Amino acid sequence: MSAIGPYRDIVLDHHRAPRRLGRLAPPAQAAEGVNALCGDRLRIEVRVEQDRVTAYAFEGECCAIATATASLLGDLALGRGRDDLALLERGFATLIGGGIAEIAELGALNALSELARYPARRKCALLPFATLSAALRGESRATTELPA
Amino acid sequence: MNAPLHETSPTFDPLRARADFPLLTRSVHGKPLVYFDSANTSQKPAVVIEAVDRFYRQHNANVARAVHALSEEATTAYEGARAALARFIGAGSPGELVLTSGTTMAINLVAYSNLQPRLQPGDTVLVTQMEHHANIVPWQLVCARSGATLKVAPISERGELIVERFVELLTPEVRLAGVTHVSNVLGTVNPVRELAHECRRRGIPLLVDGSQAVPHMPVDVQSIGCDFYAFTGHKMCGPTGTGGLWARRERLESMPPFFGGGEMIREVRFAGTTFADPPHRFEAGTPNIAGFVGLGAAVQYLEGLGMANVLARERELLAYATDALHSVPGLRIVGEASGKAAIISFLVAGAHAHDLATLLDLEGIAVRSGHHCAHPLMQFYGVPATCRASFAFYNTTDEIDRFVAALDKVRRLLA
Ligand SMILES: Cc1ncc(COP(=O)(O)O)c(C=O)c1O
Numbered sequence: 001m002s003a004i005g006p007y008r009d010i011v012l013d014h015h016r017a018p019r020r021l022g023r024l025a026p027p028a029q030a031a032e033g034v035n036a037l038c039g040d041r042l043r044i045e046v047r048v049e050q051d052r053v054t055a056y057a058f059e060g061e062c063c064a065i066a067t068a069t070a071s072l073l074g075d076l077a078l079g080r081g082r083d084d085l086a087l088l089e090r091g092f093a094t095l096i097g098g099g100i101a102e103i104a105e106l107g108a109l110n111a112l113s114e115l116a117r118y119p120a121r122r123k124c125a126l127l128p129f130a131t132l133s134a135a136l137r138g139e140s141r142a143t144t145e146l147p148a
Numbered sequence: 149m150n151a152p153l154h155e156t157s158p159t160f161d162p163l164r165a166r167a168d169f170p171l172l173t174r175s176v177h178g179k180p181l182v183y184f185d186s187a188n189t190s191q192k193p194a195v196v197i198e199a200v201d202r203f204y205r206q207h208n209a210n211v212a213r214a215v216h217a218l219s220e221e222a223t224t225a226y227e228g229a230r231a232a233l234a235r236f237i238g239a240g241s242p243g244e245l246v247l248t249s250g251t252t253m254a255i256n257l258v259a260y261s262n263l264q265p266r267l268q269p270g271d272t273v274l275v276t277q278m279e280h281h282a283n284i285v286p287w288q289l290v291c292a293r294s295g296a297t298l299k300v301a302p303i304s305e306r307g308e309l310i311v312e313r314f315v316e317l318l319t320p321e322v323r324l325a326g327v328t329h330v331s332n333v334l335g336t337v338n339p340v341r342e343l344a345h346e347c348r349r350r351g352i353p354l355l356v357d358g359s360q361a362v363p364h365m366p367v368d369v370q371s372i373g374c375d376f377y378a379f380t381g382h383k384m385c386g387p388t389g390t391g392g393l394w395a396r397r398e399r400l401e402s403m404p405p406f407f408g409g410g411e412m413i414r415e416v417r418f419a420g421t422t423f424a425d426p427p428h429r430f431e432a433g434t435p436n437i438a439g440f441v442g443l444g445a446a447v448q449y450l451e452g453l454g455m456a457n458v459l460a461r462e463r464e465l466l467a468y469a470t471d472a473l474h475s476v477p478g479l480r481i482v483g484e485a486s487g488k489a490a491i492i493s494f495l496v497a498g499a500h501a502h503d504l505a506t507l508l509d510l511e512g513i514a515v516r517s518g519h520h521c522a523h524p525l526m527q528f529y530g531v532p533a534t535c536r537a538s539f540a541f542y543n544t545t546d547e548i549d550r551f552v553a554a555l556d557k558v559r560r561l562l563a
Contacts (some may be wrong), residue, residue, distance in 0.1 A: 005177075005510045007503075012561065037519060038502060045559055063500035094383015121506055 002078040006065060006121065014071035015064035021071075033060075033131030033142045035123060040066050044131045046077065053077045053085075053136075064125050065112070070128035072109050075119045082136045090128045096122050162301040162455035165426040166542040168449070170417055179512025181318065187332050187360060187491050187538030188516050189382045192446070196385055199445035203438045210434055212411065220281040226437050229444030230427075235404065236447045237358075237377065238368030239394050246393040246400065247440060251359045252282045254378035254393035255326070257430055258278045258355055259286035261406040262376075262399075263324050269295030274317050274325040274352075276301045277528050278334060281521040283326045283357045296323070303528065307334035307483035315346045325354045329361035333520045334483025335466075335491035337361070344373040353399075359383055363540075364462055364489050366455040369394050385450060386443035389436045400426035409434035453541065461541040462490040468545050472552040476559065482534050490539040493520075496555070499562040501533040508535075513551050 023045055030045040042060025046053050056074040060067075077085060091103045098116030115122050123144040134142040165497070166172060169191045174181050183191060203225065209218035211226045231242040239245050244446050248254045261268075273287040287298055299322070301314040309327075318325065325347055330337050347354040355376040361367055363384035369377040381390030385474055405412055405423050410430035414422040423429045448456065470494060473479055478497035496504060505517035516536045519526045526532060537551065 005506065007507060013560070036532075039500075064503045065506075075451065118506060121502065124502065 002028040006112050006118060008111040008114075010072075010111045011064065011068040014068035014140075018058075018067055020057050020074040021059055022057050023059065024055050028055070028111060029135045029138065031131050031134035031140055031142055033127045033134070033141055034143075035066075035127055035145045037145050038063065038124065040124060040127055042070055042128065042131060044070065044128065044132065044135050046132065048082075048133050048136065051081045052079055053081075054079075058128070062127070065093050065115070065121055065124040066127050069109070069112065069125045070131075072107075072111075073128045073132060076107065076109060077132060082133075085136065086133060089133060092129060093102055093122075151230070154297075154392075157454065157457055160454060160461065161270075162461050162541060162544070166544065168195070169542050170194055170197070172542060174441040176512045176514070177510050182511075182513040182543075182550055184537040184539060184543065184547070184551060185514045186363075186540035187383070187536065189388070190363060190385050191542065192385055192387070192442075193449050195342065195449050196292050196387065196442045196445045200387060200438050200442040202536040203441045208438070211437055212428075214256070222437055225441045225444070226435065229440040229447075232444045233392055234394075234552045235421075236274045236367075236451065237362060237379070237392075240369050240370060243425075243427055244394055244397055244400065246395075246430045247435060248378075248391050248393055248430075248437065249389050250303055250391035251280075251357060251378045252286075252380075254376075254380075254391055255282055256286045256355065256356065257393055257406050258324075258376050258378075258395075259290045261430070262405040263287070264290040264294065265404065266323055267291070267296045267414035271296040271321050271323045272299045272319075273297075274299045274301060274314070274322050275312065276327055276338075277303045278307065278331045278336060278522065278525050279326065279328055280332055280357065280359070281523070282359075283328060283355075284524065287326060289326075289449050299539035300524070301334075307331065307336050309336070309338050309542070310342075311339060311342065314343060318346060318350050318352055320350075322329045322352050325352055326357065327354065328359070330359075330364070330489045330491075331366075331483065331522075331525075332360050332491065333493050333522050333525055333534070334485060335493075335502055336483060336485040337365075337386055337487050337489055340372050340374060344375075347375075349372060360489060360491070363450075365459045375399060381439065381443040381446065384443075384532065385446035387436070387439040390439040390443045393430075397426065403430075405429050405432070414525060417528060458541045460540055465539045465541075465545070465548065466490040466492070469487070469548045469552075472548055476552060476556050478559065479555075482529055482531075491536065492538070493534040493536045495531060495534055496559050499559055501535045503562055504555070504558055507561065508551070508554055511550075511554040511558075513554055515551075 028045040034041045040062040044058045047055035058070045096115035126144040130142040207221040209222040215413045234242040234245045353375040356374045358379040362379040377394040382388040412432040480495045482493040501517035518533045
């Protein structure tokens with residue numbers, strides 16, 4: 001393929017072989033992310049010790065963009081606290097909204113910056129972030145679709 | 149309709165027709181555009197774009213409100229479009245055609261003006277499993293106000309309406325039935341004449357949603373024998389915000405107004421207002437005059453091509469595409485009714501519909517992915533979304549070749 005858009009190699013790699021797939025042994029905090037209109041659905045589990053994420057796992061049925069984001073998000077989340085991750089979530093939204101070219105701390109997630117040209121697909125990449133932050137707040141559900 | 153139309157007539161040249169559509173020459177992401185989303189909205193030929201342009205440059209005025217020359221011209225153009233559309237769909241007279249903003253408004257008009265005043269608790273409205281939300285939600289809204297309920301006629305796995313079940317469901321408490329002429333997801337062409345016959349025998353009004361039929365085949369509303377026929381202009385080469393509702397004169401005369409305002413009155417007094425005759429009774433406010441001038445031009449354009457030629461050409465494209473898609477591993481076509489319209493919904497094993505559509509877009513190919521405003525149908529097939537390629541007479545087999553090759557590439561990329 002000549003034009004790849006948001007489907008860079010690293011994104012396709014994490015779509016084909018997602019990291020940290022599965023569930024955690026208790027104790028863990030979990031949330032379900034559901035974009036009913038798209039049909040994307042995932043579950044993220046985290047263990048938090050001393051305000052830091054020390055374990056991360058996810059499973060679900062999603063498009064490649066959401067799956068790869070959930071997989072890449074594991075690397076980002078480990079070792080970070082809730083406030084830090086909330087800031088990075090805002091940064092990621094700005095990145096894929098086209099507001100900024102790159103955010104070093106987001107690491108490999110910068111590969112999704114092309115989503116700036118695909119507004120309809122941003123909610124796919126935002127779903128894992130919203131689900132993680134729901135889990136960290138002790139909420140059980142998240143969506144990045146407007147209620148239809 | 150459904151005359152034996154297997155070949156385009158020698159006077160119809162699909163490549164010349166394609167050249168009538170300026171937008172089709174553009175590129176997307178550096179690739180020549182392949183537009184396979186005509187079921188969503190069609191592209192517009194230059195004659196339509198020019199008619200709208202000419203109206204605003206030379207004739208623009210409001211309709212039926214002033215005695216000056218421009219207003220006369222605008223009124224003539226607007227009413228001329230109504231007459232052309234009425235003829236195009238086989239209406240008995242222009243007065244049987246209410247001009248609306250599209251199918252959605254046409255169905256809502258029937259829901260509020262015809263159905264709601266008759267609905268009692270315990271009554272039902274019958275629709276089918278394959279309806280667009282526009283032929284579901286308006287009925288649900290008026291049912292909720294009246295204590296009535298919606299019933300659903302089932303379809304087969306192939307995507308065909310199970311006619312015997314539909315007929316069985318036409319029980320005495322059914323106050324109206326709503327059926328799509330052609331499914332926007334499956335391409336299924338429903339036997340609307342037969343359904344109309346069964347409804348008429350039982351005195352149940354039938355509304356046919358013609359959104360996907362009028363643009364793609366000869367339609368004659370009187371020979372269908374339904375009570376209401378709704379359609380939308382933007383899928384038939386016309387501007388957005390145009391469409392119509394056909395019903396017989398007596399039927400329209402029995403209906404109270406839905407919207408109130410200018411244009412739809414005879415005399416307004418605070419003690420009480422009398423209303424204009426149909427169809428103007430249902431056209432409150434300044435209509436989309438330029439849009440209908442464009443739609444009038446679209447009708448003329450389609451008549452010039454000949455709807456029998458359009459149908460035959462699209463059947464060729466459908467057959468060619470269906471064959472070609474069978475060569476893509478893991479691809480499953482959703483909707484395999486016989487005699488389909490040129491719409492192909494499909495799933496590819498291991499690939500999400502939105503990923504396919506985004507990657508195809510990067511190749512310059514526009515298909516739709518998602519639920520296609522038909523959640524109940526998606527639920528029936530147990531999938532959240534499909535990809536849909538929909539064709540029009542201006543598409544080519546070369547485009548289908550590019551689409552199938554790109555789909556195969558994209559499928560491998562995601563696998
Ligand atoms: C079968 C069907 N019914 C109704 C509609 C609604 O048409 P509109 O949005 O133009 O009112 C559509 C188009 O989206 C359709 O395909």
